[in-house]
Amino acid sequence: MSITLNINGQDHSIDVDPQMPLLWAIRETVGLTGTKFGCGIAQCGNCTVIVDGNAVRSCNTPVAAAAGKTIRTIEGVSENNDHPVQQAWQELSAPQCGYCQSGQIMSAVALLEKSPDPTDNEIDKAMAGNICRCGTYPRIRAAIHRAAELSKT
Amino acid sequence: MKHMNLTRRRFMKITTSAAGGLMVGIHFPSIARASGEGAAAEINAWLTIDPDNIVSIVTPQTEMGQGAFTAVPMMVAEELDIPWENVRHVYASANRHVNNDNLYTTTSTGGSTTVSRRHPYMMQAGASARERLRVAAANRWQVPVDKVTAKQGWLTTEHAEQGTIQGTYGEFAAEAAAVTLDEEPTIKAYGDWWLLGRDIPRLDVPLKTNGTATYPIDVVVPGMVHAAAMACPVPEGRLVSYDFDAVKDMPGVIAAVELEQVKEVPAFTDLRSGVAIVADSWYQAQNALAVMPIVWDYGRGASISTESQMAEAMQLISQPGALVLNEDGNVGRRLDRGVNHDAAHGIIEASANQVIGEVYYRPFETHATMMPPCAVADVKDDRVDVWTFTQDIARSLNEVADQLGRDTENVFLNQTYLGGGFGGGYNMDVHRQAAAISAAVGLPVKVIRSREEDVAQDSQRPPVWGTYKAALGEDGLPEALVTHFVGDEKFPAFSQRGVANMPYLVPSRRHEYSAVQNHIPIGYHRAPGANSTGFIVEQMVDELAQAGGWDPLDWRIKMTEGNEPWQRVLLAMKEKSGWTTDLGRGEGMGIGVVESHGTVAGCVATVAISRRGQIFIDKLDFYLNSGYVINPLGAREQAESSAIWELSHAMFGGLVIRDGRIVNTNFDSYQVMKMPDTPPEIEVHMEMSEDQWWGGLGEPTGPPTPPAVANAIYYATGKRIRSTPLAKAEL
Numbered sequence: 038m039s040i041t042l043n044i045n046g047q048d049h050s051i052d053v054d055p056q057m058p059l060l061w062a063i064r065e066t067v068g069l070t071g072t073k074f075g076c077g078i079a080q081c082g083n084c085t086v087i088v089d090g091n092a093v094r095s096c097n098t099p100v101a102a103a104a105g106k107t108i109r110t111i112e113g114v115s116e117n118n119d120h121p122v123q124q125a126w127q128e129l130s131a132p133q134c135g136y137c138q139s140g141q142i143m144s145a146v147a148l149l150e151k152s153p154d155p156t157d158n159e160i161d162k163a164m165a166g167n168i169c170r171c172g173t174y175p176r177i178r179a180a181i182h183r184a185a186e187l188s189k190t
Numbered sequence: 191m192k193h194m195n196l197t198r199r200r201f202m203k204i205t206t207s208a209a210g211g212l213m214v215g216i217h218f219p220s221i222a223r224a225s226g227e228g229a230a231a232e233i234n235a236w237l238t239i240d241p242d243n244i245v246s247i248v249t250p251q252t253e254m255g256q257g258a259f260t261a262v263p264m265m266v267a268e269e270l271d272i273p274w275e276n277v278r279h280v281y282a283s284a285n286r287h288v289n290n291d292n293l294y295t296t297t298s299t300g301g302s303t304t305v306s307r308r309h310p311y312m313m314q315a316g317a318s319a320r321e322r323l324r325v326a327a328a329n330r331w332q333v334p335v336d337k338v339t340a341k342q343g344w345l346t347t348e349h350a351e352q353g354t355i356q357g358t359y360g361e362f363a364a365e366a367a368a369v370t371l372d373e374e375p376t377i378k379a380y381g382d383w384w385l386l387g388r389d390i391p392r393l394d395v396p397l398k399t400n401g402t403a404t405y406p407i408d409v410v411v412p413g414m415v416h417a418a419a420m421a422c423p424v425p426e427g428r429l430v431s432y433d434f435d436a437v438k439d440m441p442g443v444i445a446a447v448e449l450e451q452v453k454e455v456p457a458f459t460d461l462r463s464g465v466a467i468v469a470d471s472w473y474q475a476q477n478a479l480a481v482m483p484i485v486w487d488y489g490r491g492a493s494i495s496t497e498s499q500m501a502e503a504m505q506l507i508s509q510p511g512a513l514v515l516n517e518d519g520n521v522g523r524r525l526d527r528g529v530n531h532d533a534a535h536g537i538i539e540a541s542a543n544q545v546i547g548e549v550y551y552r553p554f555e556t557h558a559t560m561m562p563p564c565a566v567a568d569v570k571d572d573r574v575d576v577w578t579f580t581q582d583i584a585r586s587l588n589e590v591a592d593q594l595g596r597d598t599e600n601v602f603l604n605q606t607y608l609g610g611g612f613g614g615g616y617n618m619d620v621h622r623q624a625a626a627i628s629a630a631v632g633l634p635v636k637v638i639r640s641r642e643e644d645v646a647q648d649s650q651r652p653p654v655w656g657t658y659k660a661a662l663g664e665d666g667l668p669e670a671l672v673t674h675f676v677g678d679e680k681f682p683a684f685s686q687r688g689v690a691n692m693p694y695l696v697p698s699r700r701h702e703y704s705a706v707q708n709h710i711p712i713g714y715h716r717a718p719g720a721n722s723t724g725f726i727v728e729q730m731v732d733e734l735a736q737a738g739g740w741d742p743l744d745w746r747i748k749m750t751e752g753n754e755p756w757q758r759v760l761l762a763m764k765e766k767s768g769w770t771t772d773l774g775r776g777e778g779m780g781i782g783v784v785e786s787h788g789t790v791a792g793c794v795a796t797v798a799i800s801r802r803g804q805i806f807i808d809k810l811d812f813y814l815n816s817g818y819v820i821n822p823l824g825a826r827e828q829a830e831s832s833a834i835w836e837l838s839h840a841m842f843g844g845l846v847i848r849d850g851r852i853v854n855t856n857f858d859s860y861q862v863m864k865m866p867d868t869p870p871e872i873e874v875h876m877e878m879s880e881d882q883w884w885g886g887l888g889e890p891t892g893p894p895t896p897p898a899v900a901n902a903i904y905y906a907t908g909k910r911i912r913s914t915p916l917a918k919a920e921l
Contacts, residue, residue, distance in 0.1 A: 054441060054473075061473045065416075070408040071401020072608070075560055076641045083560060111401035118400040126399045130823065132392055133255025133831055135398030136405060136609030138561040142921035161866040168857060169611050170560050171255045172834025174868040176827075 040104045043115025044069065055101035060084045063110060064099040071111035071139045075168070082167030085140035086110050092147035094166070111139035114146060122146050125183035133171035141167045145181050154185045192774040197648045224228045225443040231363035233322060235286070235293050236266055236315035239363035243343050245272050250282040250294035252581055253394055254611035255831070256888045258304045259822040264820060265309050268385045269316030269377060272343045272359065279393050281605035284583035288916035289596050296709050297584040299715055300613060302787035302886020305820055310885060319366065320373045326365035331912045380818055389823035394607065405609045407564040409577040411634035414566070417627050418475040419637055421647050423462035423852035424488040426455060426708035428463040433483040440473030443467060446482070447630045449623060458617035458649050458873060459589055462575055463827055466627050472638050491709030496553070499847070502653040502706045503676040505754060507549055511702030513673045514690045515821035534700040537670035541661030543669075545737045548657065550726040551913040554845035555651040555715060556852075556860065561609020562644040566635035567624035569594060574601045576625060579608060581615030593622045594629055612835065615715025617649030645855035649713025650845060652678035653706075654722035658730050660696075665883055666738025667748065673730075675723065678708035687719030688784060688893065689727050694749040704723070709850060717889035720786035721836050726892030729783040729910065732901045742901070743781055755879055759783060759792045759813045762877045767794040767811050771905045776800075780901025781895035788885030789816040793833070795898035799906045803921035805841070807899060809871040816885030819876055829874045831893045836892030840914045841901065861915070 042049045042059075044067060050138070051066045063072050063086065070096060075083030079094035086095045087109040095103075114120045117126075122145050125131075132138040148155055148163040155163070160181050169177070230240035238246045247263040259279045267277050287293045295311060320340045327345040328335040338347045344358045359366075379847055397403040425812060434446040451463035465484060468474035515533060538544055565578035567590070574596055580586040580603070587603035590596075608615060620637055628635040639647070656675040663669040677685025682705055690701040715721075735745035750756040763769060763781065773779055776799050783792040792813040796804045812829055818824045842861035846853040854860040874891075896914065903921070904910050911919045 057471075057473050060472060063888060065473075068410070069401075070404075070410075073405075073560070074407065074562070074638065074763070076857050078641075078856055078858060081560070081641075090408050114400065120397055123399040127391075127395050130827060132395055132397055132398035133827065134560065134610045135255065135394065135403050136607075138398050139401045142399065153526070157870070166864075166866040168560070168862055168864060170558060170835070170838075170862065172831045172838070172863065172868070174834065174863075174865045175830055175872055178865065 040100055042067065042108060043106065044108045045110060053100055055099060057100045057104045058161070059086070059098040059100045060095040062065040063095060064077060065150070069110050069112050073136055073139055075137065081110050081137070082144060083137050085138045085143040085167065087143055087147050090147065090150065092144045109143070111142060114142065120146070121187035122149065122180070124187055129172055129176050129180045129183060131176040131180045137167060137169045141169065141177055145177070145184065148181070149184060149188065153188060155181065162182040179188050197591060201450055205531055210893060224638070228343045228685045229364070231367045233319040233363060233367050234315055236312065237270065237319055241360045241363075243358040243360035244276055244278060245270065245359070246278045247280045248280055250287065250297045251299040251308070252583065252605060252608055252611065252615065254581070255606035256613070256828060257392050257821065258299060259394050260390060261305050261497055261821060261824065262308070262312055263393070264385055265305070265312040266316035268383055269313045270320050271341050271384070274385060274390065276343055282583070284587045284603040284605070285598070285601065287768065288584050288587050292584065294397070298582040299611070299843065300581050300616060302888035304803045306788055306884040306886040310377065311696065314374065317377050318371065319377040321371055322369040323359050323362050325371065326362040327371045329386070330362070330365065354779060358398055382512065384776060386820040390821050391667050392824065404575045404581055405564075406566060406606050407561055407609070407638060409566045409606065409636070411566060411568050411575075414634040414636055415468050415470065415631065416472040417447070417468045417624075417637045418472060418479045418628070418640065419464055419623050420479055420484070420643060421449070421462040422486045422488065423646055424486070424709070425492040425711055426491050427486050429465055430485040430487050432465050432485070432639070437478040437482045440474065440478045442470035443478045444469055445631055447627045449626060458713060459619055461593060461619050461622040462647070462766050466623065466637070468627060468631055468635060469611045472636070476640060476887055487708070488850055494707060494847065494850050496847045499653060499708070504549065506704035506706065507655055507657055507674055507877065509717035511676070511704040514686050514701045514703050514724050516674050516908065523698060529699040531700045534670045534672045534698040535666040538659050538661040538672060541670070543662040545660045545662060545734060547659060547730060547733065550656045550729065551720040552654045552725055553843070553914065554653050554710065554847065555839045555843050556645050556648050556845055557610070557612050557614035557644060557715060558641070558857070558860065558862065559608075559610030559612060559614050562639045562641050562769050563618060563620040564636065564638045565620045565624035566634065566636045567621070567628040568828070569625060569628040572600060574625065575604060575622055576602070577604045577606050578624065579615050579618060579619035580621065581608070581611050581613070586621050590621055590625045593625045604677060608675035612716040613718065614648065617711060617713035640759050642855040643859070644861060646852050649711040651715035651718040652681055652708065652710070652712050653728040654726070656689065656723065657684070659735055662738045666740055667745070668696045668734055668738070671696040672700045672702065674702040674704070675726070675868055676704045676706060678712060681703040681712040681856045684712070684719040684722060686723070686794055688723035688786060692727055693753055694731065694746070710852070715834060716835055717786055717892045720889075720893040721839070724782065724784040725896045725914070728784065728894060728897030729900055729912070732780075732904065733910070737789065741771065746783060755790045755815045756783070756785070758877050758879055759790045759815050762813045762875060763792050766875065769794060773905070776905065776906055778902040778906030780898045780903070780905060782896070782898035784890070784893035786890050786893055787888070789814060789890040791890040791894050793894040793898040795797070795895065795902045797899060797902040797906055799903065805903065805916060805921070806836075807869040809873070810869050810895060812872070812891050813877050814874065814887070814890065815877045815879055816887050816890070817879055817883035818876060819887070822876065825876065825887045826874045828887045830872050832889050833872065833891040833895045834863055834868065837895050837899070840896030841867065841917045842915050844915050
């Protein structure tokens with residue numbers, strides 16, 4: 038079945054099983070590998086993308102459910118790796134192994150678009166679905182505050 | 191205090207090589223890139239300089255977030271004396287290493303050793319290159335070599351007639367590559383550093399904020415197919431049969447491949463008995479595998495469970511165990527320091543002041559690296575390429591060659607970033623799976639483990655049980671102490687490290703050991719031994735201190751008298767942490783101190799317990815003595831990271847085994863720490879014994895953290911929690 042996905046402003050017509058998780062359509066069919074597989078059951082947040090402004094877990098979203106919607110992945114956050122969230126992540130050395138960070142960044146971008154100056158509680162709530170086994174949470178928390186600051190200037 | 195981490199043999203090898211012999215990779219014949227105008231010149235196996243003075247530094251270790259790809263170039267650049275912005279990092283070739291007598295000595299990445307043990311090689315490589323550049327310049331300028339300086343990428347001399355002459359390293363690289371030194375230079379000592387010791391941001395960070403860092407799961411080879419594999423859900427069990435006909439018409443399905451186990455009981459890195467489905471996409475392969483009927487012979491493990499191991503351990507721990515001595519391997523360097531193994535039991539039995547401990551317990555824990563194990567293999571007649579989850583590229587290359595019966599010269603193990611490692615990249619067979627499947631179907635293949643398969647097949651950190659009994663003297667300090675720990679049969683050292691060689695000096699001291707039956711594979715797990723034993727020892731210490739009427743911190747200070755690295759940490763804790771055992775009802779401070787990986791790590795935890803018994807960790811305060819620190823920023827990152835790693839297991843973890851198989855195989859049932867659970871405040875204090883030794887920093891803050899938290903809970907509530915997960919304790 039042919040499905041059209043709008044990813045980072047570009048339409049991709051793909052011929053896949055409509056039940057296939059959006060994650061695998063993005064990674065294997067479209068070829069954008071910045072979005073990661075971690076658990077397959079929407080528990081770790083590695084696969085987070087932004088669909089119509091909301092952070093969603095692409096590993097258990099059927100590709101058909103994303104058709105006609107606006108999908109943003111890590112590749113679409115900025116042209117030059119300089120979105121305020123990316124700048125803050127770099128400045129505070131947030132990533133370690135880095136594998137979960139695409140998902141962390143997408144959750145943070147979605148949070149800041151809704152709540153430009155979030156409290157620690159709001160951050161905890163918005164980021165609770167993103168696991169990092171390197172334990173970079175303290176730096177991510179600080180980086181979200183820093184990104185909020187950078188966005189104001 | 192002897193804290194040299196080079197073994198005597200290694201040290202000899204380095205010093206003797208200084209007399210013009212071969213120092214790893216330094217005089218290795220350069221690959222013929224040194225010739226020709228505008229070409230980059232390889233000065234030695236560790237570094238290449240291009241005409242624009244850009245230096246590419248080779249890192250033989252893997253980068254899994256711990257900072258090897260920054261630390262290794264820093265150590266080379268320190269000696270080479272090149273501006274940091276001119277430095278690029280590149281992966282080592284595993285093929286070149288393996289086929290040239292282990293050119294870089296080792297590519298293993300674990301035990302917090304990349305800086306602590308590897309620095310002499312890397313610094314020597316930089317120093318040697320710098321000296322050869324000086325010789326090259328001296329030859330061209332016709333001046334004595336001692337008149338040429340090498341600094342910040344420039345070679346300079348004051349010529350009698352021509353005045354100051356300068357050239358970049360890049361201009362002399364090709365000539366330097368051909369120079370043989372009469373004598374190898376000595377590497378710099380602490381105090382002479384210009385780059386080491388500064389906060390240097392990791393070079394891999396920008397790639398990890400825009401999705402461009404490549405992990406094995408991202409590798410795409412033209413014509414590649416995808417595979418999902420399954421080994422027996424009860425480890426050590428075997429495949430009996432499978433019904434491919436039932437799934438062969440499912441969308442995208444190409445083939446089933448049986449994975450053959452050669453040995454009766456496989457080594458941790460051997461291919462395990464199982465079956466794989468190959469399909470056009472991983473989603474299709476996984477769907478077919480999930481519904482394909484498979485018959486297994488579960489083997490002996492089917493009768494082992496969490497309960498059966500617990501019952502066996504409790505039985506064993508009530509009887510005497512086997513004495514653990516210094517010479518029994520990786521344990522006990524302090525056990526033979528004037529202690530009396532044989533007398534300990536008798537002294538305790540005769541004592542009027544006995545302390546009899548209860549049993550402590552840590553369950554199995556898994557790695558659950560964020561990237562589930564994955565490998566890509568492209569097996570051709572004349573060449574094999576593999577990208578895989580590994581913490582030792584050479585070892586994995588050798589294993590692939592072994593799997594396929596190929597000559598290592600034709601096997602290429604290509605490095606990528608790792609999506610976490612934590613020791614999980616050692617005892618792994620996913621590269622063998624990929625190689626076997628690619629060979630069977632004649633196509634490049636990518637194998638991805640589902641999270642469930644990852645946890646089911648992972649080499650886990652084993653359970654540990656521990657108890658003790660002691661006799662206290664008139665001063666309230668122990669005069670005799672017997673510890674008895676029960677571990678698993680596959681890796682006894684994990685229930686001995688950190689306890690057999692604990693630093694507290696008791697006049698009569700004995701450590702005993704027993705093992706439960708275990709079929710679950712075991713592996714390294716970011717301080718697996720020290721994490722389990724630290725939880726027990728550092729609570730035992732608080733119990734002993736309390737029984738003897740001592741403040742727990744003063745007890746530790748007293749019991750490590752003369753041990754400078756420990757004293758430095760303990761006294762700093764006393765001075766700076768605001769230490770008290772009396773914060774008032776519902777709040778508590780606790781301490782834990784554990785030496786591991788050459789570093790003494792102290793933790794002061796402050797907790798608050800809600801009326802409903804929920805634990806809030808308000809603050810973790812660390813005091814670390816690792817000797818030197820080459821990159822304080824990286825050190826702090828690792829201190830935070832390894833503390834949260836182990837706190838995650840202690841608060842929420844614990845694998846459950848039923849009928850021989852692991853029950854909680856995904857993040858819905860195996861809980862890990864998340865952002866809301868993370869302590870709001872983590873402070874790291876570097877209490878360095880400078881000019882003394884090199885300790886590792888990738889792991890040591892893990893072990894003291896859970897006992898510090900458990901001790902804090904005790905002072906807050908009066909309840910001692912002797913097993914994990916702590917979050918499940920009744921408070």
